[in-house]
Amino acid sequence: MTPLPTFLRFLFCLAPALTVAALSSPARALPAVATVASHTAASAPAGKTQAKGHAPATRVVAKPAPKTMPKAAAKTAPRVATKPVPPKLPPGALSDLPSWCRSITEHLSGLSAQRCQSAGLQAGDGRSVRGVPLWHRDVTPNGQPRVRVLVLGGIHGDEMASVNVVFDWMERSIKTTQDRIQWRMVPLVNPDGLMNKPSTRVNARGVDLNRNFPTPDWARAATSYWVSRTGKDPRRFPGHRAMSEPETQWVQKQVDQFKPHLIVSVHAPYGVLDFDGPPPPPNKVGSLHLDQVGIYPGSLGNYGGVVRRVPVVTLELRNAAKVAPTEVAAMWADLLGWIDRRMETIAQAKPLAPTGP
Ligand SMILES: [Zn+2]
DSSP: OOOOOHHHHHHHHHHHHHHHHHHHHHHHHSOOOOOGGGOOTTTSSSOOOOOTTOOSOOOOOOOOOOSSOOHHHHHHOOOOOOOOOOOOOOTTTTOSHHHHHHHHHTTOSSOOHHHHHTTOOBOTTOBOTTOOBOOBEEEOOSSOOSEEEEEEOOSSTTOHHHHHHHHHHHHHHHHTGGGOEEEEEESOSOHHHHHSSSOOSSOTTSOOGGGOSOOTTIIIIIHHHHHHHHSSOGGGOOOSSTTOSHHHHHHHHHHHHTOOSEEEEEEOSSOEEEEESSSOOOSEETTEEBOOOOOOTTOHIIIIIIISOOOEEEEEOSOSSOOOHHHHHHHHHHHHHHHHHHHHHHHHSOOOOOOOO
C-alpha cells in the first residue's frame, strides 16, 4: 500500500482531536459547575432570604409559573445545545454493585462501600444517560401493605447528603417492616451527576432532571422560565423537551407501575420542607418546617403532586454535603408518624391512571 502523504496523515491524526474539541465546546461554554455555596441571587429564579444560620446559599424560591409567558421572553427563548452525549460506559462498567458502590462512595462522606453493598439494592431496568443502573430496593412489610411510598435521593448529583439519607432510611425501613408500608427506595437517581468530577446538579447531558418532568405547562413555560427567571442558569436547564432524559423517564415509570401513594424526594441545601399535592401536608420533618413556596415547570413536585395527584414531600436538607445522624433519625420518625396519622387519607388519594408523557 502506498504510504499516505505526510500532510494527509497529519490531517487524519488531527481530525479526531478536532471532532472532540467541537463536541466538547458547548460543555466548556457552560460555566463551571457551582458549588452549593455559590448559589447567588443572580442565578436564582427569585430572591428570598436564606434560612437563618444557613450555608451561604440563597434560597431559590419557586414562584408559580406565570399563566402566560411574556411574548418577548418566548421569542428570545434560545435553542440551547444540550451537552454532547458522553460515551456510554464500557459494557458491564458500574453494572455490578461492588464497582458502583466503590464509585459513589468516593463522593459521599459517611457511607462505606461495604455498607453500600450490603444495602440489598437491585439494578432493575433503569439506566442513566451513561448507562449506569438506577439501583433501588423494595422493602415489603410483613402484613398486607397499606401504602406504597417511593423515596428518591440524588436527583441532583451534587446533593450528596440526600443519597446518604436514603441509604440510612433504607436500613431503617428493613427494621420497621411492621408499619405496613411498602417502600421503594432509590438512593441515587442521577449517578452521572454525582460521579462527575466535581459532582454536578445536572445529568450527563446538562439537564436538570427536576425540571424535565411532563407538566402541562412544560412546553409553554419551562424554557421561558429558565431564560427569564434563572438567567439561563446552566444548573437549571430543563432540557429541550419534557421527559427527554432516561432518568426522568424511569422515575415516571415508577409512578406508573409502583403506583406510590406518597413520593418523598430528598434535596439540599435550602433547609425547608415543601409539599405538593392533596393536603394535608406534614408541618415538620425533623428540623425542617413546612414552607410551600410554589411550583416550577417540570419539577417532580409539580408533576407528582399537581398532575398525578400523588402527595410529594420534598425535603430540602440544610447542607448538601452532610447531615447529622440525629437529624436523619428525627426526620425518619416524623415521616413515619405523619404517614401513620395520614395513612387513610394518603391511601384514599389514589394515583391517577397512567397518562403518559
Ligand atoms: Zn435538589
